[in-house]
Amino acid sequence: MKELTIAMPKGRIFEEAVVMLKQAGYKLPPEFDDSRKLIIEVPEENLRFILAKPMDVPTYVEHGVADLGIAGKDVMLEEERDVYELLDLHISHCYLAVAGLPNTTMNEVAPRIATKYPNVASSYFREQGEQVEIIKLNGSIEIAPIIGLTDRIVDIVSTGQTLKDNGLVEYERIVDITSRLIVNPVSYRIQHERIQEMVDRLGQVISVKPVK
Ligand SMILES: Nc1ncnc2c1ncn2[C@@H]1O[C@H](COP(=O)(O)OP(=O)(O)OP(=O)(O)O)[C@@H](O)[C@H]1O
Numbered sequence: 323m324k325e326l327t328i329a330m331p332k333g334r335i336f337e338e339a340v341v342m343l344k345q346a347g348y349k350l351p352p353e354f355d356d357s358r359k360l361i362i363e364v365p366e367e368n369l370r371f372i373l374a375k376p377m378d379v380p381t382y383v384e385h386g387v388a389d390l391g392i393a394g395k396d397v398m399l400e401e402e403r404d405v406y407e408l409l410d411l412h413i414s415h416c417y418l419a420v421a422g423l424p425n426t427t428m429n430e431v432a433p434r435i436a437t438k439y440p441n442v443a444s445s446y447f448r449e450q451g452e453q454v455e456i457i458k459l460n461g462s463i464e465i466a467p468i469i470g471l472t473d474r475i476v477d478i479v480s481t482g483q484t485l486k487d488n489g490l491v492e493y494e495r496i497v498d499i500t501s502r503l504i505v506n507p508v509s510y511r512i513q514h515e516r517i518q519e520m521v522d523r524l525g526q527v528i529s530v531k532p533v534k
């Protein structure tokens with residue numbers, strides 16, 4: 323039987339996802355704790371893992387080079403890939419919000435928004451009936467309003483510490499985010515039994531925490 327390939331996001335989701343897989347009974351080798359390897363084979367479990375940039379996980383899954391993947395809902399909303407969401411893993415809780423300098427209004431003519439999520443931000447402001455100019459940044463988004471690049475940002479908030487430390491305030495909460503188990507539709511049909519077994523095993527170790 324062919325192994326299942328799972329695209330895992332490097333970075334902050336990774337550790338929590340590995341803990342969940344271990345709790346679900348998958349025996350993962352030490353490479354998962356301490357290695358720079360980007361492809362990890364686990365023949366004992368008939369699994370193979372690809373360690374990808376979080377934003378790229380749905381791309382691997384859509385193209386079928388990974389059968390499954392773990393991705394934040396933020397990435398799913400931004401990328402809109404042709405994949406199915408199988409499970410809310412309830413890990414890496416955070417939310418997307420509009421933030422900016424306190425006591426400021428947005429420029430009336432073409433207000434500018436900095437974000438790593440141009441699609442989510444465009445849809446959000448379109449739904450609000452506001453015409454905005456989106457400026458795509460790749461990180462440290464909070465800098466943008468402070469140095470006068472934009473009126474607002476759309477970014478991830480978790481503890482709120484980054485906003486606070488940079489003198490910014492939240493204006494609107496857009497959507498709550500957790501990480502999801504996603505699947506390639508063809509893999510789901512062809513390898514249904516094995517994938518369903520993984521869904522069941524992970525489903526049993528999900529711990530639903532209240533959203534802040
Ligand atoms: N501060 C946070 N607290 C909790 N979860 C977060 C936080 N920031 C991001 N996340 C979630 O974790 C996912 C991965 O974030 P991470 O910061 O590891 O990667 P990234 O910043 O998107 O990637 P990179 O910086 O490598 O391009 C996000 O897609 C989101 O779902």
Ligand SMILES: O=P(O)(O)OC[C@H]1O[C@H](OP(=O)(O)OP(=O)(O)O)[C@H](O)[C@@H]1O
Nearest residue numbers: 461462463477478479480481482483484
């Ligand atoms: O509310 P907090 O708990 O402070 O978390 C929010 C911060 O975490 C993420 O940044 P990250 O650390 O991924 O760095 P980045 O700016 O390079 O994306 C996000 O973009 C915020 O800046």
